[in-house]
Amino acid sequence: MGLRREIAASAVGMLILTVICGVLYPLAITGVGQVAFRSNADGQLVYRAGRLVGSRLIGQSFATPVIDPRTGHVEMSGGEPVTRPDPRYFQTRPSGTVPADNAAASSFANYGPNSTITERAIAANIAAYIRLNGPYYPGGLTAAKVPVDAADTSASGIDPDISIANADIQAHRVAAVRQLPLRLVLRLVARFTGGRGLGFSGEPTVNVLELNLALDRLRGGR
Amino acid sequence: MTVLGWVLILGFAAILTALALPLGGYLAAVYTGRGTLLSAVLARPERLIYRAMRVDPEVGQDWKQYARSMIVFSLAGWLLLYLILRTQRLWDFTGLNPMGFDSAPWNVTFNTTSSFLTNTNWQYYGGETTMSYFSQMVGLTVQNFLSAAVGIAVAVALIRGIVVRSGRAIGNFWQDVVRTTLYVLIPIAVLVALLLLSQGVIQNLTTYLTVHGITGLSQTLAMGPVASQEAIKLLGTNGGGFFNVNSAHPFENPTGFSNLVEMLAVLVIPAALVFTYGRMTGSRRQGYAIYAAMMAMFLGAAIVAYVAEAHGSPAQHAAGLHTGVIPGSGGGNMEGKEQRFGIAGSALFDVVTTVTSCGAVNSALESFTGIGGAVPFANLSASEVIFGGVGTGLYSILLYVLLAVFIGGLMVGRTPEYLGKKIEAREIKLTALGILITPLAALSATALAIASRAGRASISAVAGHGPQGFSETFYAYLSQANNNGSAFAGYTGFIQPVAGNAGSRGITFADLVGGLDMLFARYAPIVFVLAVAGSLAGKRISPAGLGTMRTDNPTFVVLLIGVIVLVGALTFFPALLLGPIVQGLTGHLYS
Numbered sequence: 001m002g003l004r005r006e007i008a009a010s011a012v013g014m015l016i017l018t019v020i021c022g023v024l025y026p027l028a029i030t031g032v033g034q035v036a037f038r039s040n041a042d043g044q045l046v047y048r049a050g051r052l053v054g055s056r057l058i059g060q061s062f063a064t065p066v067i068d069p070r071t072g073h074v075e076m077s078g079g080e081p082v083t084r085p086d087p088r089y090f091q092t093r094p095s096g097t098v099p100a101d102n103a104a105a106s107s108f109a110n111y112g113p114n115s116t117i118t119e120r121a122i123a124a125n126i127a128a129y130i131r132l133n134g135p136y137y138p139g140g141l142t143a144a145k146v147p148v149d150a151a152d153t154s155a156s157g158i159d160p161d162i163s164i165a166n167a168d169i170q171a172h173r174v175a176a177v178r179q180l181p182l183r184l185v186l187r188l189v190a191r192f193t194g195g196r197g198l199g200f201s202g203e204p205t206v207n208v209l210e211l212n213l214a215l216d217r218l219r220g221g222r
Numbered sequence: 223m224t225v226l227g228w229v230l231i232l233g234f235a236a237i238l239t240a241l242a243l244p245l246g247g248y249l250a251a252v253y254t255g256r257g258t259l260l261s262a263v264l265a266r267p268e269r270l271i272y273r274a275m276r277v278d279p280e281v282g283q284d285w286k287q288y289a290r291s292m293i294v295f296s297l298a299g300w301l302l303l304y305l306i307l308r309t310q311r312l313w314d315f316t317g318l319n320p321m322g323f324d325s326a327p328w329n330v331t332f333n334t335t336s337s338f339l340t341n342t343n344w345q346y347y348g349g350e351t352t353m354s355y356f357s358q359m360v361g362l363t364v365q366n367f368l369s370a371a372v373g374i375a376v377a378v379a380l381i382r383g384i385v386v387r388s389g390r391a392i393g394n395f396w397q398d399v400v401r402t403t404l405y406v407l408i409p410i411a412v413l414v415a416l417l418l419l420s421q422g423v424i425q426n427l428t429t430y431l432t433v434h435g436i437t438g439l440s441q442t443l444a445m446g447p448v449a450s451q452e453a454i455k456l457l458g459t460n461g462g463g464f465f466n467v468n469s470a471h472p473f474e475n476p477t478g479f480s481n482l483v484e485m486l487a488v489l490v491i492p493a494a495l496v497f498t499y500g501r502m503t504g505s506r507r508q509g510y511a512i513y514a515a516m517m518a519m520f521l522g523a524a525i526v527a528y529v530a531e532a533h534g535s536p537a538q539h540a541a542g543l544h545t546g547v548i549p550g551s552g553g554g555n556m557e558g559k560e561q562r563f564g565i566a567g568s569a570l571f572d573v574v575t576t577v578t579s580c581g582a583v584n585s586a587l588e589s590f591t592g593i594g595g596a597v598p599f600a601n602l603s604a605s606e607v608i609f610g611g612v613g614t615g616l617y618s619i620l621l622y623v624l625l626a627v628f629i630g631g632l633m634v635g636r637t638p639e640y641l642g643k644k645i646e647a648r649e650i651k652l653t654a655l656g657i658l659i660t661p662l663a664a665l666s667a668t669a670l671a672i673a674s675r676a677g678r679a680s681i682s683a684v685a686g687h688g689p690q691g692f693s694e695t696f697y698a699y700l701s702q703a704n705n706n707g708s709a710f711a712g713y714t715g716f717i718q719p720v721a722g723n724a725g726s727r728g729i730t731f732a733d734l735v736g737g738l739d740m741l742f743a744r745y746a747p748i749v750f751v752l753a754v755a756g757s758l759a760g761k762r763i764s765p766a767g768l769g770t771m772r773t774d775n776p777t778f779v780v781l782l783i784g785v786i787v788l789v790g791a792l793t794f795f796p797a798l799l800l801g802p803i804v805q806g807l808t809g810h811l812y813s
Binding site: 023029065093096107122154157161164202 | 809
């Protein structure tokens with residue numbers, strides 16, 4: 001086979017395979033996905049009162065914007081609103097995206113294991129967690145009692161889940177702030193706890209968005 | 223560490239073996255031209271493709287013709303992909319660029335194109351802020367398939383060279399590539415995509431959605447045709463994420479079960495090919511011996527990574543965290559890891575994708591502990607022969623097998639033979655060259671990058687203090703030279719101020735050196751492998767005698783592991799000492 005014919009064969013072959021692998025295959029999967037797994041294919045979107053409030057799979061911030069008392073406007077810092085965790089809600093894990101919980105530009109925090117920057121970041125997360133939850137936790141919280149997932153940045157920056165230990169500690173605060181029996185909140189935590197894949201792959205997860213929406217429903221929609 | 227963590231690691235190995243055995247038989251049927259279940263459906267379209275290309279699939283090629291077809295085909299793919307990526311806006315009329323993203327700059331595109339052609343899928347860009355759906359589907363997904371098909375084709379050609387009884391033909395490149403795509407990759411990819419869809423991986427073509435959260439904050443959700451690309455990304459050991467954080471993104475990898483499916487998808491073809499090898503050589507024990515060597519090294523790596531990550535990092539301990547297992551939390555180094563995977567699911571995924579050329583990640587490698595992070599280093603230093611990439615793993619370990627046979631032959635003082643074919647000076651020279659290309663590319667690029675200001679510009683300002691700066695640089699070029707694609711992601715070659723590439727620029731040094739590294743370390747070894755195949759194909763098979771060294775018993779497995787470890791260690795040990803090993807041995811923090 002001469003070189004010229006080889007080039008022609010390559011070009012034609014590349015185009016045919018591009019149509020098969022790059023057009024027919026993804027469109028076929030899109031078609032099947034939209035028919036057989038509609039909700040999954042669209043991202044497990046969650047609506048409340050007709051309004052899109054999030055995706056079950058994507059972690060989001062449950063903080064409220066801070067209002068500047070002098071101006072009456074939302075405080076801004078670096079083009080982003082300044083926020084404070086809302087104590088009525090369970091909080092997701094620390095995020096390494098810019099800004100935090102950015103589901104349009106996921107990124108790792110890339111904190112090295114032997115870096116003082118990492119130590120300071122983790123220490124700051126611990127302090128924030130203790131500040132938020134410590135007052136409501138029997139006996140108070142120390143760094144050693146903070147579950148690792150609450151102090152360490154997630155990989156995606158939009159981890160939708162927290163550990164059971166993390167949820168149990170936050171449950172004390174949520175119950176106190178909402179004036180609900182702790183039992184009831186813990187029962188909700190258990191309801192939104194997912195098991196491991198096939199019973200052995202991964203860790204149990206508490207889905208924060210579902211849990212928070214269920215809390216709001218307790219009071220007739222808030 | 224938890225009992226279930228160990229169950230995951232061992233259970234994974236068992237399920238993998240159970241899936242790979244039958245698949246290995248199927249692959250052997252495909253490549254020896256025997257009919258398969260799918261032939262009834264696929265034989266006609268297959269013939270039509272050959273006719274359109276005007277090639278005769280039944281004509282055997284010698285190694286030079288085979289190599290030429292491979293190079294011309296890859297060049298065509300390179301040009302097409304570069305063109306698609308650089309003309310991203312031109313395809314807006316298809317409606318597949320809902321966010322109106324511009325093309326990435328030329329230097330980043332050079333790196334990306336070389337990356338996807340060589341099955342590396344190293345990514346300086348973040349998918350959801352750079353690529354249109356058109357580029358992801360018609361550009362990147364296609365090369366996910368075809369780079370995998372080329373790798374498998376080369377491995378099959380080498381097997382034929384080893385087993386053929388006469389003549390110089392080692393198969394037909396066109397037939398091998400088309401068959402691999404139609405009979406192997408597409409059917410399994412459809413299966414994997416459906417499994418992933420059932421778990422929550424998304425697959426749509428809609429514009430990004432804006433969410434109004436219950437506390438009044440808004441969030442934008444990136445969307446896209448993810449499941450179709452995710453399936454082949456893993457199956458073809460490509461590893462290029464649809465999203466920036468790859469398989470850590472909940473839309474790419476939503477559950478503990480999907481994590482298991484993804485890990486199996488990565489290893490199933492490389493593992494099956496080893497059994498295919500046993501069948502095609504007519505001695506399944508040859509395949510089992512190689513499989514045993516691979517599995518032993520794989521489990522060793524998984525155990526070390528799991529123990530190290532479960533222990534936690536110096537930074538965590540300095541901050542006062544307790545990293546042991548407590549009720550309701552698995553503990554360990556959860557920095558840069560997702561809750562649903564936990565420590566075991568992250569450590570195992572990391573090992574699975576760095577022993578292969580996959581390089582997908584479900585956690586931040588940069589945040590792994592020194593020893594945990596040394597495991598991917600060690601895997602890459604072994605040149606990806608522990609299962610390895612699809613095809614590349616098998617042909618790479620076969621080079622080591624030839625080397626082990628040669629060394630064994632020297633020890634007992636006989637002319638070395640492998641499966642009845644004499645291994646002589648020519649084969650050993652080609653083998654040594656094939657083995658040494660990757661270390662040469664990795665180490666010289668690292669040296670250049672560390673010694674020059676242009677190279678150091680890529681080191682992360684957040685993480686790259688002290689030995690970590692060396693580690694991430696070394697890892698970048700080791701990963702690209704191995705066509706792996708995983709990264710200590712702080713190392714960058716692309717500055718992107720806003721999504722969509724307006725005002726973005728590449729770091730030319732990192733982009734070009736990395737891109738050339740990938741191309742050189744992919745195609746040069748392939749040419750040497752095909753030359754070995756051609757050289758062996760022409761040899762007569764002599765019957766095994768009393769003095770013939772056996773290559774299917776435990777002694778040989780140990781010899782093979784020894785050769786792999788020795789070559790890798792001698793080549794990379796000094797560099798490894800400077801980075802991850804220093805970090806692993808100290809609790810010291812650097813600033």
